[in-house]
Amino acid sequence: ACPTLQGRGVDIANRLDPAYAIIISGHTHQAYTCKINGRLMVQAGSFGGWLTESRLTLDANGGVLSAQAVNHPVLQGVYAPNPAFVALVQRAAALTNAARTRPVALLGRGAQRSVAPPFSDSPLGNLLADAQLAYAKKRGTADIAMTNSGGVRADLVVDPTRAVTLSDLFAIQPFGNELVSVTLLGSELQEMLRRQLPRRAGPALLQISANLRYQWSQAAGEEAKLESIMIDGAPLDLARNYRIVVNNFMADGGNDLGILRQGKERMAIGMDIDALVEWLSENPKAIDQIESGRIRRL
Numbered sequence: 001a002c003p004t005l006q007g008r009g010v011d012i013a014n015r016l017d018p019a020y021a022i023i024i025s026g027h028t029h030q031a032y033t034c035k036i037n038g039r040l041m042v043q044a045g046s047f048g049g050w051l052t053e054s055r056l057t058l059d060a061n062g063g064v065l066s067a068q069a070v071n072h073p074v075l076q077g078v079y080a081p082n083p084a085f086v087a088l089v090q091r092a093a094a095l096t097n098a099a100r101t102r103p104v105a106l107l108g109r110g111a112q113r114s115v116a117p118p119f120s121d122s123p124l125g126n127l128l129a130d131a132q133l134a135y136a137k138k139r140g141t142a143d144i145a146m147t148n149s150g151g152v153r154a155d156l157v158v159d160p161t162r163a164v165t166l167s168d169l170f171a172i173q174p175f176g177n178e179l180v181s182v183t184l185l186g187s188e189l190q191e192m193l194r195r196q197l198p199r200r201a202g203p204a205l206l207q208i209s210a211n212l213r214y215q216w217s218q219a220a221g222e223e224a225k226l227e228s229i230m231i232d233g234a235p236l237d238l239a240r241n242y243r244i245v246v247n248n249f250m251a252d253g254g255n256d257l258g259i260l261r262q263g264k265e266r267m268a269i270g271m272d273i274d275a276l277v278e279w280l281s282e283n284p285k286a287i288d289q290i291e292s293g294r295i296r297r298l
Contacts, residue, residue, distance in 0.1 A: 002034035013041050021064035022054060033069040040067040049074055100170075103163035105280040107287050110158035113172075115149070115205075119198050119216075119297065124156055124172070125149060125207025126290040128272075131279035132179055133209040136245040136269050142181055144231060145209040145245040147272075148255050151175060152207070169276050177247035177272045182263025187238040190229060192259045197224035206250075208294050217298040227298055247272050 009025045013036035016023070023041040031045035033052070044050040054069040093100075111124040125147060133145035154171040158164060184192070196205050197216055208214075211232045218224035229236035246260060248268075253261040279286055 002032055005034055009041060010036055013037055013039060021056060021067045031071050033071055040069055042069045044071060100167035102166045104166060104169060104277050105284040106163045107158045107284055109287060111156040111290060113152045113155055119205050121207055121292050121294045123290045123292060125152055129207050129209040130286060131276045132245050134279050135275035136181055139269050141243050142245050143242045144212045146206045147247060148206060148250055170273060173273050177249055179245055179269040179272055179275060180248050180251040181243055181245045181267050181269055182251060182260060183241050183265045184244055184263050186236045186240050186242060188259050189242055190236060194226050205295060213294050215296045215298050
């Protein structure tokens with residue numbers, strides 16, 4: 001029955017027409033076979049670690065009588081790599097070697113994507129948001145920048161004896177997202193930040209540029225609430241328009257950010273990886289300006 005399973009998949013399963021017998025889900029990297037509201041919902045983990053075997057028993061008219069599933073672990077270490085695939089990987093590595101090894105900047109230290117304390121900002125998230133704001137300001141009007149924690153896929157690991165390469169940075173932002181600027185009212189920005197506050201386990205707050213600061217609080221048993229929002233040292237003006245830079249995943253409403261989808265004057269700026277490369281190559285000291293503390297719990 002998977003009583004601890006939660007999220008949009010469960011909501012979809014509870015609302016689907018009873019004619020549907022099985023839901024094959026993905027994206028959350030979990031492995032499960034569950035019965036939700038009488039129908040089967042399955043997911044095969046991530047990175048090829050599981051194989052889901054699903055069996056439907058049908059009547060003479062094609063109606064589903066029963067649905068069952070088993071997740072089989074794939075013990076990848078016991079299998080020899082497919083020679084054709086090994087050759088493909090080697091060919092791709094050779095073709096991309098010059099781009100991957102291109103030096104970007106010599107940095108004195110790295111940055112972590114982990115968030116401490118929970119529901120705050122991370123050094124690496126701050127660096128990415130700062131890079132995106134600087135990139136957008138050079139190409140038009142921008143007030144603040146934000147990026148989603150789930151889009152930060154690796155730590156920035158630095159060897160002081162060599163320059164950070166494009167490959168190092170691409171590991172952090174591998175999706176090829178496009179940066180988008182939209183206009184929101186201050187009241188809409190306030191509501192978007194309010195909706196980000198803790199509702200479930202896990203540090204999932206948006207990461208923000210240095211000129212945006214906010215504080216929040218939560219008493220035991222009560223909803224979290226915003227206490228203050230500052231932009232460029234001034235309180236948020238609920239009636240003012242703000243130009244906000246995000247990636248296209250966020251701008252299209254990903255991570256329940258439907259407010260951004262309603263943003264006006266949408267304009268594509270460039271790629272997120274290009275913003276990071278430009279920021280670090282032109283300003284390697286930026287690594288010293290990213291300490292956590294932009295988001296504080298009172």
